[in-house]
Amino acid sequence: xxxxxxxxxxxxxxxxxxxxxxxxxxxxxxxxxxxxxxxxxxxxxxxxxxxxxxxxxxxxxxxxxxxxxxxxxxxxxxxxxxxxxxxxxxxxxxxxxxxxxxxxxxxxxxxxxxxxxxxxxxxxxxxxxxxxxxxxxxxxxxxxxxxxxxxxxxxxxxxxxxxxxxxxxxxxxxxxxxxxxxxxxxxxxxxxxxxxxxxxxxxxxxxxxxxxxxxxxxxxxxxxxxxxxxxxxxxxxxxxxxxxxxxxxxxxxxxxxxxxxxxxxxxxxxxxxxxxxxxxxxxxxxxxxxxxxxxxxxxxxxxxxxxxxxxxxxxxxxxxxxxxxxxxxxxxxxxxxxxxxxxxxxxxxxxxxx
Amino acid sequence: xxxxxxxxxxxxxxxxxxxxxxxxxxxxxxxxxxxxxxxxxxxxxxxxxxxxxxxxxxxxxxxxxxxxxxxxxxxxxxxxxxxxxxxxxxxxxxxxxxxxxxxxxxxxxxxxxxxxxxxxxxxxxxxxxxxxxxxxxxxxxxxxxxxxxxxxxxxxxxxxxxxxxxxxxxxxxxxxxxxxxxxxxxxxxxxxxxxxxxxxxxxxxxxxxxxxxxxxxxxxxxxxxxxxxxxxxxxxxxxxxxxxxxxxxxxxxxxxxxxxxxxxxxxxxxxxxxxxxxxxxxxxxxxxxxxxxxxxxxxxxxxxxxxxxxxxxxxxxxxxxxxxxxxxxxxxxxxxxxxxxxxxxxxxxxxxxxxxxxxxxxxxxxxxxxxxxxxxxxxxxxxxxxxxxxxxxxxxxxxxxxxxxxxxxxxxxxxxxxxxxxxxxxxxxxxxxxxxxxxxxxxxxxxxxxxxxxxxxxxxxxxxxxxxxxxxxxxxxxxxxxxxxxxxxxxxxxxxxxxxxxxxxxxxxxxxxxxxxxxxxxxxxxxxx
Numbered sequence: 001x002x003x004x005x006x007x008x009x010x011x012x013x014x015x016x017x018x019x020x021x022x023x024x025x026x027x028x029x030x031x032x033x034x035x036x037x038x039x040x041x042x043x044x045x046x047x048x049x050x051x052x053x054x055x056x057x058x059x060x061x062x063x064x065x066x067x068x069x070x071x072x073x074x075x076x077x078x079x080x081x082x083x084x085x086x087x088x089x090x091x092x093x094x095x096x097x098x099x100x101x102x103x104x105x106x107x108x109x110x111x112x113x114x115x116x117x118x119x120x121x122x123x124x125x126x127x128x129x130x131x132x133x134x135x136x137x138x139x140x141x142x143x144x145x146x147x148x149x150x151x152x153x154x155x156x157x158x159x160x161x162x163x164x165x166x167x168x169x170x171x172x173x174x175x176x177x178x179x180x181x182x183x184x185x186x187x188x189x190x191x192x193x194x195x196x197x198x199x200x201x202x203x204x205x206x207x208x209x210x211x212x213x214x215x216x217x218x219x220x221x222x223x224x225x226x227x228x229x230x231x232x233x234x235x236x237x238x239x240x241x242x243x244x245x246x247x248x249x250x251x252x253x254x255x256x257x258x259x260x261x262x263x264x265x266x267x268x269x270x271x272x273x274x275x276x277x278x279x280x281x282x283x284x285x286x287x288x289x290x291x292x293x294x295x296x297x298x299x300x301x302x303x304x305x306x307x308x309x310x311x312x313x314x315x316x317x318x319x320x321x322x323x324x325x326x327x328x329x330x331x332x333x334x335x336x337x338x339x340x341x342x343x344x345x346x347x348x349x350x351x352x353x354x
Numbered sequence: 355x356x357x358x359x360x361x362x363x364x365x366x367x368x369x370x371x372x373x374x375x376x377x378x379x380x381x382x383x384x385x386x387x388x389x390x391x392x393x394x395x396x397x398x399x400x401x402x403x404x405x406x407x408x409x410x411x412x413x414x415x416x417x418x419x420x421x422x423x424x425x426x427x428x429x430x431x432x433x434x435x436x437x438x439x440x441x442x443x444x445x446x447x448x449x450x451x452x453x454x455x456x457x458x459x460x461x462x463x464x465x466x467x468x469x470x471x472x473x474x475x476x477x478x479x480x481x482x483x484x485x486x487x488x489x490x491x492x493x494x495x496x497x498x499x500x501x502x503x504x505x506x507x508x509x510x511x512x513x514x515x516x517x518x519x520x521x522x523x524x525x526x527x528x529x530x531x532x533x534x535x536x537x538x539x540x541x542x543x544x545x546x547x548x549x550x551x552x553x554x555x556x557x558x559x560x561x562x563x564x565x566x567x568x569x570x571x572x573x574x575x576x577x578x579x580x581x582x583x584x585x586x587x588x589x590x591x592x593x594x595x596x597x598x599x600x601x602x603x604x605x606x607x608x609x610x611x612x613x614x615x616x617x618x619x620x621x622x623x624x625x626x627x628x629x630x631x632x633x634x635x636x637x638x639x640x641x642x643x644x645x646x647x648x649x650x651x652x653x654x655x656x657x658x659x660x661x662x663x664x665x666x667x668x669x670x671x672x673x674x675x676x677x678x679x680x681x682x683x684x685x686x687x688x689x690x691x692x693x694x695x696x697x698x699x700x701x702x703x704x705x706x707x708x709x710x711x712x713x714x715x716x717x718x719x720x721x722x723x724x725x726x727x728x729x730x731x732x733x734x735x736x737x738x739x740x741x742x743x744x745x746x747x748x749x750x751x752x753x754x755x756x757x758x759x760x761x762x763x764x765x766x767x768x769x770x771x772x773x774x775x776x777x778x779x780x781x782x783x784x785x786x787x788x789x790x791x792x793x794x795x796x797x798x799x800x801x802x803x804x805x806x807x808x809x810x811x812x813x814x815x816x817x818x819x820x821x822x823x824x825x826x827x828x829x830x831x832x833x834x835x836x837x838x839x840x841x842x843x844x845x846x847x848x849x850x851x852x853x854x855x856x857x858x859x860x861x862x863x864x865x866x867x868x869x870x871x872x873x874x875x876x877x878x879x880x881x882x883x
Contacts, residue, residue, distance in 0.1 A: 018409070018411050019406075019409045019411075022495040022496055022497070054875060055806060055809065055868065055872075055875050056865070056868055056869060056872065056875075058802060058806060059803075059806050059861070059864065059865050059868055060865065061802075062802055062803050062806075062861060063861045063862065063865055140377075141376070141377035141866055141869065141870065142862070142863065142866045144842065144845070144846075144867075146841045146842055146844070146845025146846070146849075147841060147845070148777070148778075148781050148840070148841055148844060148845075149781075149848075152780070152784050158515055158779075158780070158783060160511075160512055160515070160767070160771055160779065161511070161758070161766070161767060162766065162767050162768055162771045162772070163764065163766045163767070163768060164766065168771055168776055168779075170776075170779065170780050172780075218776060218780075220773075227576075270515055273758070274758075275574075275757060275758035275759060275766055276574045276576065276757045276758070277574070278574065279573055279574060279578055280574065280575075280576050280577060280578050281578055283576055283577040283578055284577045284578040284580065285577070288577075288580055288752055289752065289753040290750050290751065290752055290753065291588055291592075291750070291751060291753050292749050292750050292751075293563070293588055293592060293594060293745060293749045293751055294749045295749075296592070298753070303580065305697075306580050306697055307580070307695055307696075307697075308694060308695050308696070308697070319580070319695065320582060322695065323581070323582055323584065323691070323692060323695060324582065
């Protein structure tokens with residue numbers, strides 16, 4: 001019992017000590033912060049202030065005529081009317097003139113007449129909660145509308161990896177290049193050829209062709225080998241084997257057109273290494289390389305010395321079967337795809353707000 | 355004296371996309387921030403505070419992404435959050451009168467009234483509308499490690515077609531962190547845990563030491579990690595990778611039998627925004643009259659396909675305490691097993707979206723509080739640790755290149771690259787190339803207006819690159835907003851791009867969009883040079 005009492009007291013003292021140390025740490029951080037702040041010289045302070053604070057203020061200085069834009073707080077309205085009155089003044093003489101000359105009013109004049117009628121209505125009905133002068137909500141910000149361009153008129157092909165076994169490819173051919181090919185091969189060039197994608201695996205050194213069509217500007221393709229580097233060429237193939245006259249061959253040379261028999265290379269893509277999709281049991285050797293991340297020193301350790309309780313480790317798979325034994329019992333777990341097993345963050349049951 | 359055989363590292367990823375609309379008060383999406391503050395960030399701070407007052411030593415790692423930091427620091431959004439709270443208090447006061455028909459329900463209405471009043475007091479009076487300082491305090495006393503993220507959560511496995519755009523995401527993220535926390539971040543949460551080896555050199559350039567990956571980010575590394583995901587690995591560029599643990603993730607996150615599904619917990623889908631009479635609730639839902647969640651919910655899960663009973667705060671706390679004990683026992687058994695084979699102490703990495711704790715799982719912050727207390731006081735063979743501490747204590751790490759991966763559904767890029775959103779990538783790539791072109795054409799620009807235009811281009815580009823828009827489109831939630839966000843940011847970028855190149859910058863237009871997209875006031879377009 002006395003020993004337990006001493007142990008308990010010791011625990012309390014240790015806890016107190018830990019938190020006293022933390023308070024000292026926080027104080028030190030505060031002191032360092034203050035020292036750093038005091039040490040900054042004026043020029044640095046001014047530079048930082050002008051950088052951070054309001055690049056909007058800097059812009060405003062460039063724009064003396066820009067009026068102050070205020071954000072609309074919730075549930076409040078902007079009490080200023082648009083420049084109707086000023087407009088009204090300018091237009092009034094014209095309106096009168098117009099009325100004398102014709103019974104037809106312009107759109108603008110109709111709006112002004114409507115405005116007058118509405119104002120009149122609220123003057124006669126002051127009990128109505130909405131008043132034209134008070135209820136017009138008008139943002140000071142510019143209205144905007146954007147649409148994405150259909151194309152950028154450039155010759156390009158890019159590849160992205162959707163999964164270890166599926167690529168996404170997008171492409172385009174610039175108008176200038178379209179003209180170039182038509183000039184070389186005739187106006188019907190795009191009718192007598194068809195578009196293809198040549199998929200090349202750099203590691204295993206094989207290439208295959210995927211015919212596409214001229215209605216598409218992107219494509220998904222399945223590939224055989226994960227964790228390899230791929231490039232893709234966008235090209236065109238002649239439907240019938242071509243024979244070229246001398247003038248055409250001259251243009252081909254001048255325009256640097258890459259023609260190989262019946263195939264023309266239009267453009268090549270970026271080189272992309274697709275992700276790996278399995279445990280690389282075969283890649284772990286007898287010796288495992290370690291690095292001290294502080295000193296950068298490296299050393300190799302025999303794999304048999306790294307694992308306790310197993311006499312001989314022939315391969316890491318045996319070890320994984322032990323350390324993942326609970327997961328192996330879970331039908332959702334697949335050592336070949338553990339990533340999909342436990343994280344619904346990006347699924348329909350996402351834990352995110354979005 | 356505990357016999358420590360291993361470690362557990364909790365990592366909470368707090369992120370929201372940058373939603374800022376001074377031009378209109380009608381954007382529902384703005385409420386994501388307000389809900390997160392009320393349901394997640396303030397409860398986390400309060401629970402950390404309790405742990406500090408009770409002198410419970412704990413360790414937690416937390417990402418606070420640059421868009422979130424910028425929004426928490428934004429004066430307009432701070433004002434709008436206070437208005438949000440005041441409106442909720444008004445609604446709660448009405449609820450205390452409306453719910454007198456049932457004693458249990460009425461008691462809950464007072465509970466919510468107290469809660470929102472307390473939120474207002476904590477936010478305005480205690481933290482002076484600056485929650486960032488609240489989290490910084492816990493970092494300063496050594497219990498919380500805050501890490502950074504890409505500038506706007508741009509997804510690296512797609513953006514790295516132009517590596518400079520990835521470099522810029524990292525640079526802006528690190529600079530933003532330094533601005534708010536006054537020091538170098540040691541770790542980074544790669545957006546969506548999207549790892550590509552090509553980013554490592556830029557991470558190292560900006561002083562980052564470690565990243566967090568999905569399980570197979572380490573499990574499928576080359577060569578195979580000897581200890582699976584229970585020890586970190588280090589790449590050739592000296593970036594250490596910690597990978598998510600499967601078992602602890604499923605216990606918390608599984609929609610089938612995860613902790614948040616306990617029958618005593620609050621039912622998310624019974625909100626008075628949908629349950630209350632329409633005319634009564636109309637002033638408190640969307641301005642266009644669409645019913646939305648208010649955060650005031652009176653029911654508990656109760657069971658599957660049954661009538662929902664009223665929520666009981668104490669019953670929910672009891673469940674949280676029981677589950678904290680379960681989690682502790684599971685980790686103890688797991689580490690006991692692992693440590694018998696490993697030559698280094700195993701580390702069980704538990705990363706989650708921060709918003710899980712409090713928003714989707716209302717009792718989550720309390721569960722964390724109880725769990726951290728139990729780890730400190732109860733018999734167990736592990737301690738909480740941050741990744742930085744693990745590296746400092748166990749710096750000898752197996753050299754291996756992590757696998758290109760993400761924590762999205764199916765583990766790769768399907769969520770951000772599929773037939774619903776693949777149209778966006780050529781535009782993002784083109785804008786990235788054009789930004790580099792501008793930096794090259796106008797290096798160290800001296801003219802103020804042009805320099806501001808170039809900086810604004812950089813802002814629009816990073817805002818367009820946010821992975822959230824693609825995620826939203828795939829998930830089919832606020833799809834129109836996401837489509838519009840991509841169009842607006844690419845549209846503004848492209849318009850400015852042409853104005854700069856033609857030397858016809860419309861100052862009024864520039865000022866207008868600078869007000870709307872005012873993230874990263876200190877951005878320097880030269881990061882694209």
